[in-house]
Amino acid sequence: MTVTETPAPRPPATGQWWRRNQMRVAPWLFLAPGIAFFALYVIYPIFQSFNISFYRWDGLGEPVPVGLENYRQLLDDRAFYTSLRNNVKWLLLYLLAIPGGLFIALFLNQQIRGMRLYKSLFFFPFVISQVVVGLVFAWFYNPAIGLFNPLIGLFGVAPMNVLGNPNTVTYGIIAAGLWPQIAYCMILYLTGLNAVDPEQVEAARLDGAKGWKMLWYVILPQLRPATFIAVVVTVIGAMRSFDMISVMTNGGPFGSSRVLAYYMFEVSLSEYGFRMGYGAAIAVVLFLIMMVYIAFFLWRMWREERGY
Amino acid sequence: MQFTFKGAAAALAMSTMLAGTAQAELTGNLRIFFNDQNPAPKAAMEGMVERFQALHPALNIELTLIDREANKTQIRNYLTANAPDVNGWYAGNRMRPFVAAGLFEDVSDLWAGEMGEELASTRPALTLDGKQWGVPYSYYQWGIYYRQDIFEELGLSVPTTWEEEKANCQVILESGRKCYTIGTRFLWTTGGWFDYLNLRTHGYDFHMALTAGEIPWTDDRVRETFAKWRELIDMGAFIDDHTAYTWQEAQPFLVNGEAAAYLMGNFLVAPLREAGLTDDQLGFYQFPEITPGIPMAEDAPTDTLHIPAQAQNKDNARAFLQFVASAENQTIVNEVLGQLPINRNASVADDKFIQAGFEMLSNATGGIAQFFDRDTDAEMAAAGMEGFQEFMVMPDNLDAILQRLESVRQRVTAN
Structure with a gap:
C-alpha cells in the first residue's frame, strides 16, 4: 500500500493532496484489486497463450520455437x-x-x-x-x-x-x-x-x-x-x-x-x-x-x- | 492422505531387528508419493512402508497417497518442484518424457548387482538409453477370462489356435450370446485387442518396432493384423454398442452370460468375484496362437517406483527401492495386491488366476510387452486407440484410419 491509499486526516501535506484528488482517485482505488487480478489472470494468460502457440512444448523440457x-x-x-x-x-x-x-x-x-x-x-x-x-x-x-x-x-x-x-x-x-x-x-x-x-x-x-x-x-x-x-x-x-x-x-x-x-x-x-x-x-x-x-x-x- | 509410521512400527521393529540386516542404520527423512488410493494397493504400500520402518526405526518416513488418475497430471508438478524421494509410475515408454527431461534418477547402480538378476524379466521395460530408471514391484497378466460353465454347456474346449477360437465363437453366437464383451468408451480396452492380435500375427519384435514408431502404420503387415480383427468384427463377435460402455459397464454382459469372454488384465477377477461369479464359472486362457510357430509374447503392465532427480534423500530412497525389490517383500506385497511378483525368487499366491498368469508369463518366450499406451508415445497412443475404436465400429474406414495414424507417427518421430 502506498501513502495515497491511507485515509485522510493524519499528515497535513498528504491530507491536502487527498482532499483535492479524492473524487478522482477513489474509484480507481476501488477498481484496483479487480484490475490487478483481471490483468494477472485473464489478460496476461491471453498473451501467454498466443506466445506458447508458436512453440512445441511438452510442459517439461525446453520449448522449441516452431513458428506457425x-x-x-x-x-x-x-x-x-x-x-x-x-x-x-x-x-x-x-x-x-x-x-x-x-x-x-x-x-x-x-x-x-x-x-x-x-x-x-x-x-x-x-x-x-x-x-x-x-x-x-x-x-x-x-x-x-x-x-x-x-x-x-x-x-x-x-x-x-x-x-x-x-x-x-x-x-x-x-x-x-x-x-x-x-x-x-x-x-x-x-x-x-x-x-x-x-x-x-x-x-x-x-x-x-x-x-x-x-x-x-x-x-x-x-x-x-x-x-x-x-x-x-x-x-x-x-x-x-x-x-x-x-x-x-x-x-x-x-x-x-x-x-x-x-x-x-x-x-x-x-x-x-x-x-x-x-x-x-x-x-x-x-x-x-x-x-x-x-x-x-x-x-x-x-x-x-x-x-x- | 498422509501417514507417519515411526510410532506405529516401533513394536514391530523389535521383532524384525532380531532377524538382523546387513544394511547400515538409516536416519533422516524419506518422502514417498504413491500413485494409488484403492484399498488393495493402499494396503500393500502401507505394509511395505511399515516393514521398512521396522528395519530403520530412526528414519522419518512420510507416505502420501495420490489418486491413480490425478497422479498422471500431478507428477509433472511434483517432479519439477518440491520432489519426493520416491514416486510411483509405470515402465516402458511412459517413463520417456521424464527421463528425457532429466527428472528421473538413473538407478543403474542398483540393477548392476544381484537385484538386477532377480528382476531380469522386466529389465528391458525399465531400460531407456541403456540405463535403468526405476524398480518394479508388481505386474499382472492379460488374457481371456471366460465363462467355463457356458463353454461346458456348449461342449467347447479352450482354444489354442485362431481357427479354434473362431469356431468356438461361431458356436457361442449360434447359442444367442456374444463371444466377447468390451467397453470402449475410454478407448484403452481396444489397445489390448490390438496388442494381442499384432503380437500373435507378427510376433514381439514387429510389435515393439511398430509401437516404437519404426514401422509405418500403412505397412501391409499392419493390415494383416487388422484383417484378423475384422474376421471377428464381421462375425458379430463383440457386444453391440460397446462405445457406450466403460470397462466396468461391460462386465454385466459376462456376469449375466450374455457374452462368453472378456480380454482383460487380471484386475478383472476381483470385481467379477464380487459380482457373484465363482472360480468354477470363471476361467482364464492364454490368447491363442494365430501365426503358427511365433513364440508367445504377452502384455504384462508393470507398476514401478522411481527416484526423482531432485529428491533430497537419495541414499534412503535407494535403500527403500532395494527393499522393495527383495524377494520377501515382493511375495508379501503381491499377495495383498492379488498380482504377480517380479523377483524370480519370490513365491506366488495360491490363487487360480495368479497361478495361471505366473505360469503363462514364465513361459512367455516371445517377450513381455507393457501395453499399447505404455509402449507407444503418448500422442501416438491416443490417436491409435481412437483409431482402433473407430475401426471396431466402422471397419470400412481402415484406410483413412491408417493414413491418419501414419501422419501422427511421422510427426512424432520427426520431433
Whole structure:
C-alpha cells in the first residue's frame, strides 16, 4: 500500500493532496484489486497463450520455437474440423433454450394455487450441477440400462445408442445441456414478465390484440432486456460446453463429440496430451471466434449506454 | 492422505531387528508419493512402508497417497518442484518424457548387482538409453477370462489356435450370446485387442518396432493384423454398442452370460468375484496362437517406483527401492495386491488366476510387452486407440484410419 491509499486526516501535506484528488482517485482505488487480478489472470494468460502457440512444448523440457507450424497442423487436422463443426451445432441448437424458456415462462405466469411450487420444479434442473445432469443423461441414454430406448420403443422407434453413435452423439449431449439452460432462460423471462406494464396489455386488448399478435407486438418488445441477457448467457453457455462432454463421452466415440474447448484440454492437459503449443493454438482460434461475439456484445452495450 | 509410521512400527521393529540386516542404520527423512488410493494397493504400500520402518526405526518416513488418475497430471508438478524421494509410475515408454527431461534418477547402480538378476524379466521395460530408471514391484497378466460353465454347456474346449477360437465363437453366437464383451468408451480396452492380435500375427519384435514408431502404420503387415480383427468384427463377435460402455459397464454382459469372454488384465477377477461369479464359472486362457510357430509374447503392465532427480534423500530412497525389490517383500506385497511378483525368487499366491498368469508369463518366450499406451508415445497412443475404436465400429474406414495414424507417427518421430 502506498501513502495515497491511507485515509485522510493524519499528515497535513498528504491530507491536502487527498482532499483535492479524492473524487478522482477513489474509484480507481476501488477498481484496483479487480484490475490487478483481471490483468494477472485473464489478460496476461491471453498473451501467454498466443506466445506458447508458436512453440512445441511438452510442459517439461525446453520449448522449441516452431513458428506457425502448430497452425499449419490445425489446418489438416480432422479432429479440429469436427470440433469446429460441433461448436457451430452447439451454438445454433443451444439457442432453442430461449424460445423454450419463453414459452414455459408464459405458461407459468399465471395466478394459480401452488404456482410457486411448479415454478421451482421447472427451475430445478438449473440448480443441479452440470456434471450431475451429464451423468443422469448418460444413464438415461445407456443402451443396456437406460430409460431412453424403452421410451422411444413406445413410439415404435428402434433402439438407439445415442452416445455411442458419431451421428447422434452431439445432439444427445446438446439435449442434455438444453434441459438446465431452458430453466435458466425461463427464470430470466419470468422476472421480465413481472415488469410488463399491465396498462399496455389492457390497452392492446381494447384495440383487439390477442394471441400471437399480442405476444409479438406488445409483450416481446417489453421483454427485450430479458431476451438480450438470455442470448448472452446461452451463447456463452454453448461456447464453454465442456463439462457435459467430459462427463458423458470424453469427446468420443472416436472424437466425434469434441468441441474446441474440449479438444484443447485433451491435447494439452489430458492423460495422453501435453502438447502445450498445439493446445495453445486451438485456444487462440477459440479466442478469436469468441472475440467476434464479445466485440459485438460490447458494441451493443456501448450503444445502449449512449441511449439509442 | 498422509501417514507417519515411526510410532506405529516401533513394536514391530523389535521383532524384525532380531532377524538382523546387513544394511547400515538409516536416519533422516524419506518422502514417498504413491500413485494409488484403492484399498488393495493402499494396503500393500502401507505394509511395505511399515516393514521398512521396522528395519530403520530412526528414519522419518512420510507416505502420501495420490489418486491413480490425478497422479498422471500431478507428477509433472511434483517432479519439477518440491520432489519426493520416491514416486510411483509405470515402465516402458511412459517413463520417456521424464527421463528425457532429466527428472528421473538413473538407478543403474542398483540393477548392476544381484537385484538386477532377480528382476531380469522386466529389465528391458525399465531400460531407456541403456540405463535403468526405476524398480518394479508388481505386474499382472492379460488374457481371456471366460465363462467355463457356458463353454461346458456348449461342449467347447479352450482354444489354442485362431481357427479354434473362431469356431468356438461361431458356436457361442449360434447359442444367442456374444463371444466377447468390451467397453470402449475410454478407448484403452481396444489397445489390448490390438496388442494381442499384432503380437500373435507378427510376433514381439514387429510389435515393439511398430509401437516404437519404426514401422509405418500403412505397412501391409499392419493390415494383416487388422484383417484378423475384422474376421471377428464381421462375425458379430463383440457386444453391440460397446462405445457406450466403460470397462466396468461391460462386465454385466459376462456376469449375466450374455457374452462368453472378456480380454482383460487380471484386475478383472476381483470385481467379477464380487459380482457373484465363482472360480468354477470363471476361467482364464492364454490368447491363442494365430501365426503358427511365433513364440508367445504377452502384455504384462508393470507398476514401478522411481527416484526423482531432485529428491533430497537419495541414499534412503535407494535403500527403500532395494527393499522393495527383495524377494520377501515382493511375495508379501503381491499377495495383498492379488498380482504377480517380479523377483524370480519370490513365491506366488495360491490363487487360480495368479497361478495361471505366473505360469503363462514364465513361459512367455516371445517377450513381455507393457501395453499399447505404455509402449507407444503418448500422442501416438491416443490417436491409435481412437483409431482402433473407430475401426471396431466402422471397419470400412481402415484406410483413412491408417493414413491418419501414419501422419501422427511421422510427426512424432520427426520431433
